[in-house]
Amino acid sequence: MFKKMIAKSMSKSPWIYHMNTGSCNGCDIELVACLTPRFDAERFGFKLAGSPRHADIVVVSGPITSQSKDRLIRTLEQVPKPFCVVSLGSCPKSGNVFKGSYSVEAPLDKYVNVDVSVAGCACKPETIIEGLYKATLILQKKREAMEK
Amino acid sequence: MSYIHFPVIAVMGQFLAAFLVAIFGSKSRKASQAITLIASACAFVLVCLLIKPVALDGQIISYWMGNWEPVSGYAIGIGYEMDALGLFFAVLVSFIILMSAIYSLRYLEHDEAVDRYYTLFLMLSGSLLGLVMTGDLFNMFIMIEIMTFSAVGLTAFRNYIPEALEAAMKYLVIGSVGSSMTLAGVALLYAQTHTLNMAQVAAKIGAMQASGGLTPTVVFAFGLMFVGFGIKSFMFPFHTPVADAHPVAPTSFSMVFSTMVIKAGVYGLIRIAYIVFQVMDKSSVQILITAFGCVTMFLGVTMALAQHDFKRLLAFHSISQIGYIITALGLGTALGLTGSLFHVMNHTLFKALLFMCAGAVLHMTGSKNLDELGGLSKKMPHTTICFLIAAFSIAGIPPFNGFASKWMIYQATYEKAVESGNFFYALVTVVAVVVSVLTLASFIKVTMSVFFGQLPEKYKDAKEAPASMLIPMWITAILCLGTGVLYQLVDRTLTAPAVAASLTPANYVDKMMGSGYAASFSVKDAVATAVQHMSYWNPVLWLTLLVIVMLGVFIVILSGDNERGPVLKTKEPVADGKYATFFSGEKYRHSHMGGSDLFWGFKHDMKPYFDFIEEKHSGVLTDYTLWTIVAMAVIVVYTFVFVK
């Protein structure tokens, strides 16, 4: 009945679930900085959600240490469709300076296909907002694909 | 066979059945069960047949044992008098006895020497029925004695459990203290009025009151009997034995124990306060009873919150609900009494259901420790639904029956507060509402720690309770919902006549001793204010609204095009995957949130209070008897000083 409205609102109220897989917290504080008055991601409807069941965009930061690998996989499985995965900073995409270490199983692509990757070692809040905005557009496309 | 003989047949039938079971029972378990079922069924039928004449037509059945009519105004023989008040309790007693009989068929399958159980059980039911029908003071004392001793016997039925013996001992000692008080009261009354027949005693006391205050012996007698019946109904200072008895008593008995044995004390209180001594119009007596009721309420529920044992928690809740009943009873107004009697019925229904659920859980899993159990709703769906209905009705959630009676009680206490201008009653209303929320809290605690949450490894193969246990549970559950919704119907047929009967002692006396008798002793009727209550609230409208809105909401949801995710059909929680419980990423492991680690904030703040009361409930028999004696002294002194 509200197909069009649902698809539109899919991009208008994306809730973010933040997964820190061993990050140095540089990107984490930048992500939270987006919600501060200066950058204010909430004007696009972004909201930090507490549980993966409420998540629309899963933001992963950190080089996926071996400890957090199976937890990451388990949590990603529990997120309801449609959802996007955004990688924050260089670590999830390539393991950054930790590449090749015994305890880093870096590229996030091994476990889930990353929709948007925000580069920058400690990426700038503006870039994060740009990346999340792109993710919302993908969300809407995924929702329309789900309906067919 | 006019209905005049039904009361006595019902009582004697039970005792006869008790002896039959004693004789034939030891040979085969089936025989004793059959006899019990037949006896309780016929008692129930007989009492129901009495509803039409006694409640609706307002007749009072008087029956003289051995046809010893009163001679020139003096009652010689034992008179049975069945008025609407007695009938109200009789209906409840026989219903619960029947339910318990059906329940115990499968519940006692692990026990042997079941015939002894059924003998005591039938003695208990006989004495209960006799108590509510008798018109003779000493006969009432005898019935109370039989009830107490059969209750003690049944508490200690599983004598291989040491706690059972200890609890039975406590109950025996405190119970007999209560009985001896009642006996002393009866003796004093007999000395003063030279008769044992309640109607005649009421007439004489009515005359005494008309011609200047009560004589000291009568006041002393009232004090003693009030304490006696107070102990039988486990009021505040005397409530401890019931808390120890319930965890160890067999559930089919504790179901009767917590509903009807305690109500026998309440019935006694109503009988002596309203009809025999007619003191309820004195404000001092009202404050005394309401104060005790209020303290019982609050203490019962706060102790319940701190419990780890399922049945001990339910025991403390019976105490707190008895507090409600006694508070409403003590107001002395018509609405108060209606609320109290209606709460008697509701409490009987949902408490029996709660104990049956507890019994089913104990029978199936073998444990009643709240910290161990969890997640049983998947294995025992029927028990869960019944428990939820009972929990919501005891907490007073609107459509269920607890709400109707609790609401009457609030309205009565607050109306009393406004009428009498006494601020104490306003506080009583506040305490009543807070206690209701705390009851809700403790039943949420039980729901969380027993039925919802995660299923521990031990109870993986728990099965649903057998059919013979589920039938009585479902009957009581439907009644719980029924009385909640159609409370006006129930009010008209049972409660209102009972209230009218207890507010008009003159009618009671006339029927028993021959017309005109009361007038000669100028027994006046308590002022029966028009019972106008809860006219605003008709649950039928509320329920229709609920149903209509529910339909509207369902239509909206079904039209939504998002598809429901299919639930996996695996049996135990999936370690990984979409449908596993979210442990913030950890692998699934059993971490159940229930039992004693709930309501941390509340317990943390009330720590001094909880420490104090837990330390007071030491479990030592001598402490409890000390309390009883001290409380008895206080009450008697109070009655001497204030009751004129």
Added chain:
Amino acid sequence: MVQNMLMNLLHIFIFPGLLFVTVIGVLMTGIDRKLVARMQKRVGPPIVQGFYDFFKLMGKESIVPEAANKPAFLAAPIIGYVSLVVMVLFIPMFSFSVYSGTADMIVLIYLLTIPGVALIVGGTASGNPYAGVGASREMVAMIGYELPLILSVLAVCRKVGGSAMTFSLNEIVNWQAANGCALFQWALIPAALAFLLVIPGEVGTQPFDVAEAETEILEGPLIEYSGAPLAMFKLNTALKMFIMPAMFVALFLGGVHTGNVVLDVVLFILLTGLVSFITMTVPHAIAARFKVERLFKFYWTLVAALGLVSLVLVWFGL
């Protein structure tokens, strides 16, 4: 008869019933989030953000976890929502009132507990330990704010009742129409203050949301919910955000009577908005979340004392 039935259906589903209160409630959450943002010097989401959230959640897949008890898990939000909608029918909007003649304060207070119980049962039915913690905290909060709520309501009923005793909301409103708002009787001011402090506790907005503390216990009871049931629970909060201030306005500001009905309703909504701004938006912007036992101590000492003071004052005929 049919006309009457239609009128009833209209009342239930359209005007003060389902549609109206849902729209108003969700709008109020939008305005609330916008004003909180503005108070923190940031732009904040659009006013209709509540609708976007609702429709997005309707579009999401709703997962019922394996350890959950499915019927209780799915029925809880609907029961909460239905009882809230029914409550709105009982609250009189000044002269316009649908069924307010057939219910009174005690029924409303008990109807208020149903959404709380629904949240708790829903939370525990999901079988998640975090939800257990959330439900237990919600219960402690409920014990907390029930005492001052009943105290302030009793105070008002006593003041309005005079010699006779009344719990009926209708009479309270008529009495206020006769001799001025209850708020301006100085004996009732502490009761009004107590009720104001109870409103955010009941609704569960930021400083008092110990049950759904997303930072501490991952959204408390709502942790396992997703999709339509979660949308329903968010709707419950939105409805409560309208109903609690509405009760305050009916109880304490009842005397503001104007001519026709439409003006009354508009004024009622404005007043509700104002009350919700004072009680929910400002504290959300300035205060951090309470600890559980701090919240309980706050309600049972300070706010309950306010209620008691007003009850005593009213009692001695002031």
Added chain:
Amino acid sequence: MRLPFTPIALKNLFSKPSTVLYPFKAEVQAPPNYRGKLTYDPTKCVNCGMCVKVCSPGAINRIYEDVEGGQHITYEFDMSSCTFCATCQDFCSTGAIKLSDNFHMAEEDHENLMVRGSYFKKSVPGKLVRGDDCVFCGLCEKACPEGCIKVDRPNKTWTWDEAECVRCEKCVQKCPKKCLEFKAAESGVEWSDACVYCTLCEKKCPVGAIKVDRANKTWEIDKEACIKCGTCVSVCPKKALTLND
């Protein structure tokens, strides 16, 4: 009962929000010398490989394609693996790498995050040979990016470190006298002045292609006869001979 932030909150309510409406309405300038996205100028690059060596996350890699007459070298900078420390920028002697202040690096496909640049590098034969009209001015030493030429004007010495040399031919272009030249060592055995004319190579050469004259210190080799077996190279005690294929 102090309400801490109420006056500020209410004041904010009526003042303009301090949000920078970034993506659509306001343009944001990165702060000065902000280390953003990397830019690479292939023309300046001399393929010295320093940046690859110093890049801690190993985000840079080189791809060689052999093309006739030289190599096609492409440098690939993976922005999603870069840690933006700008060490490569410091070590790049020719200034080919610059970190710009462009921070718009949120991409969907990985390709946009790869900065690539490639150029053609003529292949440079053999060794650097110094002509004799060298005046030891030292300009070639300064021009060499890798510092593999050492010139000592007073005692007129000029050395060239073959291992370090990346054959960028900067020295050749710089030399005023044009006396430097990369000569491909023609194939076959090559003599160097470390020779002590011990005639061992002459004796061991299977085809007798080497003639050594100890007296007036001369060494010749017959190119056609030489079968490039390498025995002379291995047997030479002073390692004076090298075999160039």
